[in-house]
Amino acid sequence: MNQKTIFFIILPIVIVISFYFYSSDSILGTINEYFSAPIWDEVRERDIVKNSIPIIYQENLKSGDCSVYAEKFDIIIEHKYFVRGEELADKLNYDKEKKTLIISCDKLYGEKSRLNVWYVLEESPKYPEKYEYFITKWEENDLT
Amino acid sequence: MQISRVRSRNHSIHSMSKLPNLYKIGIVGLLSILAITIVPFSGETNSIDGKLYGLLTLVQYDENRNEIFSQTVHNRLVNTGETFLLEASFTEGTAPADNTQIGVICIAEGVIDDADEAETSAAFDTANTLTGNNCQADGTVDITTTQGTAIIGPLTFAEPTHLAAADVVNGIGICQTNGVTSPFANCATSGVLFAVIDTADVTINAGETVDITYTFDITSDSN
Secondary structure (H helix, E strand, O other), X not given: OOHHHHHHHHXXXXXXXXXXXXXXXXXXXXXXXXXXOOOHHHOOHHHEEEEEEEEEEEEEOHHHEEEEEOOOHHHHHOOOXXXXXXXXXXXXXXXXOOOEEEEEHHHOOOOEEEEEEEEEOOOOOOOOOOEEEEEEEOOOOOOO | OHHHHHHHHHHHHHHHHHHHHHHXXXXXXXXXXXXXXXXXXXXXXXXXXXXXXXXXXXXXXXXXXXXXXXXXXXXXXXXXXXHHHXXXXXXXXXXXXXXXXXXXXXXXXXXXXXXXXXXOHHHHHHHOOOOOOOEEEOOOOEOOOOOOEEEEEEEEEEOOXXXXXXXXXXXXXXXXXXXXXXXXXXXXXXXXXXXXXXXXXXXXXXXXXXXXXXXXXXXXXXX
16 A cells, blocks of 8 residues: 555544544644633533623614623623633723723614623633623523 | 756656655654544543532622622632531531521622632631621521522622622622521621632622522532
């Protein structure tokens, strides 16, 4: 068997095995975790901090973005466990004085929506320091 | 012209002779990728990882009882809490009576050291700058609705009963109960500190309230 044949036999095997281990606890899986959004079911419950606040629609800005009032956003990003809080504040164009965020209008549910901010603790073996924000319909007391 | 053709032919022959080496390098490269792919990132796995933990859920309401903030965050089980669990579970002579078991939530403002497992109820009280009756007991901790969990609360804390207006809650202590349901001042009043939780800095303004639920979970995979 010549080297060319061996190469073309090994190539698909490596591709299949790499795909299999892509989301596992291997080096490749860990690299994948670093660049991908967290899969929350894979993170221990105790390693997740879940926050939510109401956001109130203020005005429609150009290019499909809306300004929303988020009175309690600062206590989420300032918590000592949220090491990437500032990054989220920048991403949402947080105005600390006015307590406003800029969010795509398509994501909002009318006048009042719920902004959920979940993040993973630094010491977590899975997805450390990862965070995600998402907006859901406002319903009172749905976390209790 | 002829010299150029000969050079070109020689170059092609030279490239062809290098081709097998390229495949050899490719094979070695692929095998290296394979090795990187399957080697585990961490050398050990713990099958019981994630079991036995405590979580606190805090929900803040405005004066009209509209929710304005909520947070779910993990606890730090302190040494006195671990000792309490062991003494309560095993026959070593100091099993607590029902009216001295874990069932109290104390709110706190100050430097709550959630990294220190040696934190005690006395140290917690010393760090706490709240002056009201900041502790409340749950008379019947729920351990029946969901097997494998004990749930204290939700207990509602409000000013002026439990703290003053504009006070900040930034830490929670889970403490031993003293058999009374009326609010009282210090965790150490009733006994040991079981766990501490470092929460967001929640400012409670006049008329606002905060509901706190503590869940201790030892659920197994098969429950």
